[in-house]
Amino acid sequence: MLLISCPNCGSRDETEFHYGGQAHVAYPESPNELTDREWAEYLFYRDNTKGAFAERWLHSTGCRQWFNMLRDTVTYEIQAIYPMGSPRPDAAGKVTAETGTASTAADSTTTGSAAPSIAATSTSPTSSTTAPEGATK
Amino acid sequence: MAETAAPANSAQKNLSLRVSPAAPLGGAFEAGSVKGVVELREVSFLTMVGLRVDRNSDAGQRIAAVTGGLPAASGGVSGTGDTSVLWLGPEEFLVVAPTEAHESLGGDLIQALREALADGAGQVVDLSANRTTFELTGPRARAVLEKGCSLDLHPRVLSAGTALSTEIGNIPVVLWKTGEESFRIFPRASFADFLGRWLLDAMREYASPEVP
Ligand SMILES: [Zn+2]
Numbered sequence: 001m002l003l004i005s006c007p008n009c010g011s012r013d014e015t016e017f018h019y020g021g022q023a024h025v026a027y028p029e030s031p032n033e034l035t036d037r038e039w040a041e042y043l044f045y046r047d048n049t050k051g052a053f054a055e056r057w058l059h060s061t062g063c064r065q066w067f068n069m070l071r072d073t074v075t076y077e078i079q080a081i082y083p084m085g086s087p088r089p090d091a092a093g094k095v096t097a098e099t100g101t102a103s104t105a106a107d108s109t110t111t112g113s114a115a116p117s118i119a120a121t122s123t124s125p126t127s128s129t130t131a132p133e134g135a136t137k
Numbered sequence: 138m139a140e141t142a143a144p145a146n147s148a149q150k151n152l153s154l155r156v157s158p159a160a161p162l163g164g165a166f167e168a169g170s171v172k173g174v175v176e177l178r179e180v181s182f183l184t185m186v187g188l189r190v191d192r193n194s195d196a197g198q199r200i201a202a203v204t205g206g207l208p209a210a211s212g213g214v215s216g217t218g219d220t221s222v223l224w225l226g227p228e229e230f231l232v233v234a235p236t237e238a239h240e241s242l243g244g245d246l247i248q249a250l251r252e253a254l255a256d257g258a259g260q261v262v263d264l265s266a267n268r269t270t271f272e273l274t275g276p277r278a279r280a281v282l283e284k285g286c287s288l289d290l291h292p293r294v295l296s297a298g299t300a301l302s303t304e305i306g307n308i309p310v311v312l313w314k315t316g317e318e319s320f321r322i323f324p325r326a327s328f329a330d331f332l333g334r335w336l337l338d339a340m341r342e343y344a345s346p347e348v349p
Contacts, residue, residue: 008210008211008226008227009211009301009302010211012287012288012303013287013304015287015304015307016303016304061302061303061304061309062211062301062302062303063211063225063226063227063229063302064225064226064229065226065227
Protein backbone atom coordinates (compact mmCIF):
# COMPACT_ATOMS: atom_id res chain seq x y z
CA MET A 1 0.00 0.00 0.00
CA LEU A 2 1.39 3.38 -0.97
CA LEU A 3 0.99 6.27 1.40
CA ILE A 4 0.38 9.27 -0.82
CA SER A 5 0.60 12.86 0.34
CA CYS A 6 -2.24 14.75 -1.24
CA PRO A 7 -1.28 18.42 -1.58
CA ASN A 8 -4.63 19.33 -0.02
CA CYS A 9 -5.29 16.58 2.50
CA GLY A 10 -1.95 15.16 3.60
CA SER A 11 -1.04 11.48 3.82
CA ARG A 12 -3.74 9.04 2.79
CA ASP A 13 -3.90 5.43 1.71
CA GLU A 14 -3.45 4.61 -1.94
CA THR A 15 -7.01 3.23 -2.04
CA GLU A 16 -8.34 6.78 -1.82
CA PHE A 17 -6.66 7.69 -5.10
CA HIS A 18 -7.06 6.95 -8.76
CA TYR A 19 -4.20 6.73 -11.18
CA GLY A 20 -4.34 9.04 -14.17
CA GLY A 21 -1.52 7.84 -16.35
CA GLN A 22 1.50 9.66 -17.65
CA ALA A 23 1.70 13.37 -16.89
CA HIS A 24 2.72 16.16 -19.25
CA VAL A 25 1.09 14.72 -22.34
CA ALA A 26 -0.09 17.94 -23.89
CA TYR A 27 -3.14 18.13 -26.07
CA PRO A 28 -2.03 18.67 -29.66
CA GLU A 29 -2.09 22.29 -30.73
CA SER A 30 -3.75 21.50 -34.03
CA PRO A 31 -5.42 18.12 -33.73
CA ASN A 32 -6.91 18.39 -37.21
CA GLU A 33 -3.49 18.51 -38.77
CA LEU A 34 -2.30 15.26 -37.25
CA THR A 35 -2.06 12.10 -39.27
CA ASP A 36 -3.95 9.12 -37.96
CA ARG A 37 -0.72 7.69 -36.69
CA GLU A 38 0.17 10.86 -34.80
CA TRP A 39 -3.27 11.05 -33.32
CA ALA A 40 -3.11 7.42 -32.23
CA GLU A 41 0.25 8.05 -30.69
CA TYR A 42 -1.08 11.03 -28.80
CA LEU A 43 -4.01 8.99 -27.53
CA PHE A 44 -2.46 5.65 -26.76
CA TYR A 45 1.33 5.69 -26.77
CA ARG A 46 2.97 6.26 -23.40
CA ASP A 47 6.43 5.92 -21.96
CA ASN A 48 7.24 2.71 -20.19
CA THR A 49 9.87 4.13 -17.94
CA LYS A 50 12.05 2.17 -15.60
CA GLY A 51 12.84 4.67 -12.89
CA ALA A 52 11.48 8.13 -12.18
CA PHE A 53 8.15 8.57 -13.93
CA ALA A 54 5.87 11.61 -13.92
CA GLU A 55 2.24 10.64 -13.57
CA ARG A 56 -1.15 12.07 -12.68
CA TRP A 57 -3.19 11.10 -9.66
CA LEU A 58 -6.65 12.00 -8.45
CA HIS A 59 -7.60 12.07 -4.78
CA SER A 60 -10.97 10.60 -5.62
CA THR A 61 -12.38 9.87 -2.16
CA GLY A 62 -10.85 12.98 -0.64
CA CYS A 63 -10.70 16.43 -2.12
CA ARG A 64 -11.32 15.19 -5.68
CA GLN A 65 -8.40 17.19 -7.02
CA TRP A 66 -5.76 16.15 -9.54
CA PHE A 67 -2.06 16.48 -8.94
CA ASN A 68 1.21 15.27 -10.43
CA MET A 69 3.59 12.83 -8.87
CA LEU A 70 7.13 11.79 -9.63
CA ARG A 71 7.40 8.14 -8.71
CA ASP A 72 10.13 5.58 -9.17
CA THR A 73 8.58 2.66 -11.00
CA VAL A 74 11.17 0.27 -9.57
CA THR A 75 11.24 1.22 -5.90
CA TYR A 76 7.87 2.96 -5.73
CA GLU A 77 9.59 5.85 -3.99
CA ILE A 78 7.54 9.01 -4.35
CA GLN A 79 10.08 11.65 -5.19
CA ALA A 80 7.85 14.67 -5.64
CA ILE A 81 4.27 15.81 -5.64
CA TYR A 82 3.49 18.98 -7.54
CA PRO A 83 0.49 20.83 -8.93
CA MET A 84 -1.12 20.22 -12.29
CA GLY A 85 0.30 22.54 -14.89
CA SER A 86 3.71 23.03 -13.33
CA PRO A 87 6.78 21.50 -14.96
CA ARG A 88 8.37 18.29 -13.87
CA PRO A 89 10.52 19.28 -10.91
CA ASP A 90 13.58 17.07 -11.37
CA ALA A 91 16.36 17.22 -13.91
CA ALA A 92 14.89 14.18 -15.56
CA GLY A 93 13.75 13.45 -19.01
CA LYS A 94 17.40 12.64 -19.54
CA VAL A 95 16.55 9.18 -18.40
CA THR A 96 14.21 8.66 -21.29
CA ALA A 97 16.49 10.45 -23.71
CA GLU A 98 19.52 8.35 -22.88
CA THR A 99 18.06 4.90 -22.66
CA GLY A 100 17.42 3.64 -26.13
CA THR A 101 14.51 1.57 -24.97
CA ALA A 102 12.37 4.62 -24.67
CA SER A 103 11.99 4.83 -28.39
CA THR A 104 8.32 5.57 -28.22
CA ALA A 105 9.05 8.50 -26.00
CA ALA A 106 11.75 10.11 -28.03
CA ASP A 107 10.29 9.53 -31.45
CA SER A 108 6.64 8.82 -31.29
CA THR A 109 5.08 10.62 -28.41
CA THR A 110 6.77 13.86 -29.18
CA THR A 111 6.29 13.65 -32.90
CA GLY A 112 5.94 17.00 -34.54
CA SER A 113 3.41 19.16 -32.85
CA ALA A 114 1.75 16.25 -31.14
CA ALA A 115 3.19 16.87 -27.74
CA PRO A 116 5.74 19.61 -27.82
CA SER A 117 5.56 20.17 -24.11
CA ILE A 118 7.08 16.79 -23.38
CA ALA A 119 10.19 17.66 -25.26
CA ALA A 120 10.22 21.05 -23.64
CA THR A 121 9.84 19.93 -20.08
CA SER A 122 11.82 16.75 -20.24
CA THR A 123 14.96 18.03 -21.86
CA SER A 124 15.05 21.41 -20.22
CA PRO A 125 17.98 21.57 -17.84
CA THR A 126 15.95 22.58 -14.82
CA SER A 127 18.47 21.57 -12.26
CA SER A 128 16.60 21.41 -9.03
CA THR A 129 18.69 18.41 -8.20
CA THR A 130 16.45 16.62 -5.81
CA ALA A 131 12.73 16.87 -5.89
CA PRO A 132 11.06 19.25 -3.52
CA GLU A 133 9.46 17.88 -0.42
CA GLY A 134 6.51 15.71 -1.27
CA ALA A 135 3.76 17.20 0.77
CA THR A 136 4.60 20.85 0.49
CA LYS A 137 1.42 22.81 0.39
CA MET B 138 -61.23 4.69 -13.27
CA ALA B 139 -62.13 5.72 -9.82
CA GLU B 140 -58.84 5.40 -7.99
CA THR B 141 -57.09 8.01 -10.13
CA ALA B 142 -59.31 10.64 -8.60
CA ALA B 143 -57.39 11.50 -5.43
CA PRO B 144 -53.73 12.24 -5.94
CA ALA B 145 -51.54 12.91 -2.93
CA ASN B 146 -52.43 16.47 -2.25
CA SER B 147 -49.86 17.87 0.11
CA ALA B 148 -46.14 17.91 0.60
CA GLN B 149 -46.90 16.89 4.15
CA LYS B 150 -48.39 13.62 2.99
CA ASN B 151 -45.42 12.93 0.72
CA LEU B 152 -43.01 13.60 3.55
CA SER B 153 -44.79 11.12 5.78
CA LEU B 154 -44.18 8.45 3.16
CA ARG B 155 -40.48 8.85 2.79
CA VAL B 156 -38.10 6.23 4.12
CA SER B 157 -34.55 7.00 5.14
CA PRO B 158 -31.80 4.87 3.59
CA ALA B 159 -31.00 2.93 6.77
CA ALA B 160 -34.54 2.80 8.14
CA PRO B 161 -34.75 -1.00 7.76
CA LEU B 162 -31.79 -1.24 10.14
CA GLY B 163 -33.38 0.94 12.84
CA GLY B 164 -34.18 -2.00 15.08
CA ALA B 165 -30.78 -3.57 14.54
CA PHE B 166 -29.07 -0.30 15.44
CA GLU B 167 -31.00 -0.19 18.69
CA ALA B 168 -30.31 -3.82 19.50
CA GLY B 169 -26.65 -3.54 18.52
CA SER B 170 -25.94 -0.41 20.51
CA VAL B 171 -24.20 -1.00 23.82
CA LYS B 172 -25.37 1.62 26.30
CA GLY B 173 -22.58 3.83 27.49
CA VAL B 174 -20.01 1.95 25.41
CA VAL B 175 -20.79 2.49 21.76
CA GLU B 176 -24.13 3.47 20.27
CA LEU B 177 -25.24 3.83 16.68
CA ARG B 178 -28.26 5.53 15.19
CA GLU B 179 -29.33 7.05 11.94
CA VAL B 180 -30.16 10.74 11.88
CA SER B 181 -32.65 10.93 9.06
CA PHE B 182 -33.27 13.59 6.46
CA LEU B 183 -30.77 16.24 7.43
CA THR B 184 -30.70 19.09 4.97
CA MET B 185 -27.50 19.00 2.93
CA VAL B 186 -26.41 21.44 0.30
CA GLY B 187 -23.47 21.04 -2.02
CA LEU B 188 -21.56 24.25 -2.59
CA ARG B 189 -18.98 24.88 -5.23
CA VAL B 190 -17.51 28.32 -5.03
CA ASP B 191 -14.16 30.03 -4.65
CA ARG B 192 -14.22 31.21 -1.06
CA ASN B 193 -12.14 34.27 -1.97
CA SER B 194 -14.51 35.44 -4.66
CA ASP B 195 -17.32 37.91 -4.08
CA ALA B 196 -19.87 35.14 -4.40
CA GLY B 197 -17.87 33.06 -1.92
CA GLN B 198 -17.97 35.86 0.60
CA ARG B 199 -21.68 36.39 0.10
CA ILE B 200 -22.25 32.68 0.70
CA ALA B 201 -19.97 32.72 3.72
CA ALA B 202 -22.15 35.46 5.16
CA VAL B 203 -25.14 33.11 4.96
CA THR B 204 -23.42 30.00 6.29
CA GLY B 205 -21.24 31.63 8.91
CA GLY B 206 -18.00 31.22 7.02
CA LEU B 207 -16.47 28.72 4.60
CA PRO B 208 -13.66 26.52 5.95
CA ALA B 209 -10.22 27.22 4.54
CA ALA B 210 -8.58 23.82 4.41
CA SER B 211 -8.98 20.08 4.72
CA GLY B 212 -10.69 19.09 7.95
CA GLY B 213 -12.22 22.49 8.50
CA VAL B 214 -15.77 23.03 9.68
CA SER B 215 -17.42 26.44 9.80
CA GLY B 216 -20.93 27.44 10.55
CA THR B 217 -23.35 29.32 12.66
CA GLY B 218 -26.02 28.01 14.97
CA ASP B 219 -27.14 24.58 13.82
CA THR B 220 -25.85 25.07 10.27
CA SER B 221 -22.39 23.66 9.58
CA VAL B 222 -20.18 23.81 6.52
CA LEU B 223 -17.70 21.01 5.93
CA TRP B 224 -14.65 21.35 3.70
CA LEU B 225 -14.72 18.82 0.87
CA GLY B 226 -12.25 20.38 -1.53
CA PRO B 227 -10.52 23.68 -2.27
CA GLU B 228 -13.71 25.01 -3.85
CA GLU B 229 -16.23 22.46 -2.64
CA PHE B 230 -18.19 22.42 0.60
CA LEU B 231 -21.06 20.54 2.20
CA VAL B 232 -23.63 22.43 4.22
CA VAL B 233 -25.33 20.32 6.89
CA ALA B 234 -28.42 21.73 8.56
CA PRO B 235 -31.44 20.40 10.46
CA THR B 236 -34.32 18.78 8.61
CA GLU B 237 -36.50 21.83 9.06
CA ALA B 238 -34.09 23.95 7.06
CA HIS B 239 -35.23 22.20 3.89
CA GLU B 240 -37.54 24.15 1.63
CA SER B 241 -40.06 21.31 1.58
CA LEU B 242 -40.62 22.08 5.26
CA GLY B 243 -40.66 25.80 4.81
CA GLY B 244 -36.97 26.41 5.42
CA ASP B 245 -35.19 29.11 3.45
CA LEU B 246 -31.56 27.98 3.67
CA ILE B 247 -31.21 26.73 0.12
CA GLN B 248 -32.97 29.74 -1.33
CA ALA B 249 -30.76 32.05 0.71
CA LEU B 250 -27.67 30.29 -0.61
CA ARG B 251 -28.92 30.50 -4.18
CA GLU B 252 -29.54 34.18 -3.78
CA ALA B 253 -26.11 34.67 -2.26
CA LEU B 254 -24.45 32.92 -5.19
CA ALA B 255 -26.58 34.95 -7.63
CA ASP B 256 -24.75 35.02 -10.95
CA GLY B 257 -21.36 34.29 -9.41
CA ALA B 258 -19.35 31.31 -10.59
CA GLY B 259 -20.34 28.24 -8.61
CA GLN B 260 -23.12 25.91 -7.65
CA VAL B 261 -25.71 25.54 -4.93
CA VAL B 262 -27.27 22.08 -5.14
CA ASP B 263 -29.76 20.43 -2.81
CA LEU B 264 -28.04 17.16 -1.87
CA SER B 265 -30.26 16.23 1.04
CA ALA B 266 -31.11 12.88 -0.50
CA ASN B 267 -27.54 12.10 -1.50
CA ARG B 268 -26.24 10.96 1.86
CA THR B 269 -27.67 9.85 5.13
CA THR B 270 -26.18 10.44 8.55
CA PHE B 271 -24.98 7.92 11.10
CA GLU B 272 -24.19 9.00 14.60
CA LEU B 273 -21.67 6.80 16.39
CA THR B 274 -21.09 7.73 20.01
CA GLY B 275 -19.46 6.41 23.13
CA PRO B 276 -16.00 5.70 24.51
CA ARG B 277 -15.54 2.84 22.05
CA ALA B 278 -16.65 4.76 18.97
CA ARG B 279 -13.09 5.43 17.92
CA ALA B 280 -12.10 1.79 18.34
CA VAL B 281 -14.98 0.76 16.09
CA LEU B 282 -13.97 3.18 13.36
CA GLU B 283 -10.32 2.22 13.60
CA LYS B 284 -11.21 -1.23 12.36
CA GLY B 285 -11.94 0.16 8.94
CA CYS B 286 -10.47 3.63 8.64
CA SER B 287 -6.83 4.32 7.89
CA LEU B 288 -6.82 7.85 9.25
CA ASP B 289 -5.16 8.47 12.58
CA LEU B 290 -8.23 8.94 14.77
CA HIS B 291 -6.31 9.44 18.01
CA PRO B 292 -7.37 12.67 19.71
CA ARG B 293 -3.85 14.06 19.54
CA VAL B 294 -4.22 14.08 15.75
CA LEU B 295 -7.97 14.28 15.10
CA SER B 296 -9.62 16.86 17.27
CA ALA B 297 -13.32 17.39 17.73
CA GLY B 298 -14.76 19.69 15.11
CA THR B 299 -12.83 18.13 12.24
CA ALA B 300 -14.46 16.60 9.17
CA LEU B 301 -12.60 14.56 6.56
CA SER B 302 -13.53 12.75 3.38
CA THR B 303 -12.15 9.25 3.64
CA GLU B 304 -13.12 5.59 3.65
CA ILE B 305 -14.66 3.47 6.39
CA GLY B 306 -14.97 -0.23 5.69
CA ASN B 307 -13.95 0.63 2.12
CA ILE B 308 -16.98 2.90 1.78
CA PRO B 309 -16.33 6.52 0.81
CA VAL B 310 -17.73 8.72 3.55
CA VAL B 311 -17.38 12.09 5.15
CA LEU B 312 -16.32 11.52 8.75
CA TRP B 313 -17.04 14.36 11.13
CA LYS B 314 -15.78 14.22 14.68
CA THR B 315 -18.44 16.22 16.46
CA GLY B 316 -17.27 15.64 20.02
CA GLU B 317 -14.61 13.80 21.99
CA GLU B 318 -16.60 10.58 21.79
CA SER B 319 -19.04 11.26 18.98
CA PHE B 320 -18.80 11.00 15.23
CA ARG B 321 -21.11 11.72 12.37
CA ILE B 322 -20.63 9.57 9.31
CA PHE B 323 -22.12 10.52 5.97
CA PRO B 324 -22.31 7.61 3.54
CA ARG B 325 -24.12 7.90 0.24
CA ALA B 326 -27.62 6.50 0.45
CA SER B 327 -26.87 3.35 -1.52
CA PHE B 328 -24.00 2.46 0.82
CA ALA B 329 -25.98 3.08 4.02
CA ASP B 330 -27.17 -0.48 4.42
CA PHE B 331 -23.74 -2.01 3.92
CA LEU B 332 -21.99 0.49 6.15
CA GLY B 333 -24.68 0.15 8.82
CA ARG B 334 -24.18 -3.59 8.92
CA TRP B 335 -20.43 -3.19 8.85
CA LEU B 336 -20.57 -0.87 11.86
CA LEU B 337 -22.90 -3.23 13.73
CA ASP B 338 -20.46 -6.05 13.14
CA ALA B 339 -17.56 -3.92 14.32
CA MET B 340 -19.50 -2.94 17.46
CA ARG B 341 -20.49 -6.45 18.43
CA GLU B 342 -17.44 -7.37 20.47
CA TYR B 343 -18.05 -4.49 22.89
CA ALA B 344 -21.33 -6.07 23.99
CA SER B 345 -19.36 -8.80 25.73
CA PRO B 346 -17.15 -8.39 28.77
CA GLU B 347 -13.59 -7.53 27.86
CA VAL B 348 -11.27 -10.50 27.74
CA PRO B 349 -8.51 -9.74 30.19
ZN1 LIG C 1 -6.91 15.39 -1.25
